[in-house]
Amino acid sequence: MDGCSGSVGDNVRHILTTIRSVAARSARNPDSIRLVAVTKTVGVERIQEAMSAGVTIVGENRLQEALPKIERLGRKHLRWHFIGRLQRRKVKMVVGLFELIHSVDSLELAEEINRRAEQAGLSQSILLEVNIGDEKSKGGWAPTSVAASFPELSRMSHLRIQGLMAIPPLAPDAEVARPYFRRLRELGRSLTRSGCENINMDELSMGMSGDYQVAVEEGATYVRIGTAIFGARRD
Numbered sequence: 001m002d003g004c005s006g007s008v009g010d011n012v013r014h015i016l017t018t019i020r021s022v023a024a025r026s027a028r029n030p031d032s033i034r035l036v037a038v039t040k041t042v043g044v045e046r047i048q049e050a051m052s053a054g055v056t057i058v059g060e061n062r063l064q065e066a067l068p069k070i071e072r073l074g075r076k077h078l079r080w081h082f083i084g085r086l087q088r089r090k091v092k093m094v095v096g097l098f099e100l101i102h103s104v105d106s107l108e109l110a111e112e113i114n115r116r117a118e119q120a121g122l123s124q125s126i127l128l129e130v131n132i133g134d135e136k137s138k139g140g141w142a143p144t145s146v147a148a149s150f151p152e153l154s155r156m157s158h159l160r161i162q163g164l165m166a167i168p169p170l171a172p173d174a175e176v177a178r179p180y181f182r183r184l185r186e187l188g189r190s191l192t193r194s195g196c197e198n199i200n201m202d203e204l205s206m207g208m209s210g211d212y213q214v215a216v217e218e219g220a221t222y223v224r225i226g227t228a229i230f231g232a233r234r235d
């Protein structure tokens with residue numbers, strides 16, 4: 001995997017440069033692609049190293065782990081995204097604290113987020129997680145079922161639905177992920193003219209350490225990268 005051997009700062013700079021060059025050769029605007037540094041299991045000092053090298057968005061997948069980090073690092077120089085499975089009982093604390101929730105995997109969860117956002121008097125930005133490989137072990141909307149949820153989602157007026165997120169089936173080779181990334185982009189495109197005021201399909205959160213270059217080629221606007229920045233996790 002590229003970028004694993006240097007310092008955190010070197011890794012971040014390498015990835016940011018790679019994203020820009022892949023964007024250029026794919027005729028994409030490099031500014032439309034944002035790096036989400038995945039900081040699960042990573043301590044505050046190393047997150048600060050990443051920030052010094054240009055990281056402005058971090059992704060956490062456990063609320064309990066994220067809270068003390070948010071406390072220490074604040075939300076002024078760092079934007080916090082929630083990327084993990086979200087339990088209903090934790091929604092109340094996540095809403096408003098995280099700028100974007102990537103991992104909204106059911107209508108019931110969307111409903112709860114909407115309810116809590118309404119109580120808090122704010123709008124919560126979210127992405128809809130799509131089970132792009134139709135895997136039994138994974139949650140999320142089946143690709144064919146997203147459109148059917150739009151009438152209900154459109155009534156959740158405290159949600160700002162920004163697009164789609166997916167994690168393709170685990171594969172040893174990034175090229176295996178390409179058709180899944182492409183399928184997510186095509187799904188987003190087919191849903192674009194929803195006509196619903198609180199739903200747009202501008203964002204595609206796809207691509208991780210092993211396959212982010214392919215994801216950028218296929219239209220990712222957020223790539224979520226942990227290992228290639230911080231090294232292997234022991235989780």
Ligand SMILES: *Cc1c(COP(=O)(O)O)cnc(C)c1O
Binds near residue numbers: 038040167227228
């Ligand atoms: C851990 C995680 C990532 C980052 O994975 P790496 O392979 O370490 O880059 C991305 N997305 C989600 C949802 C994750 O949980």
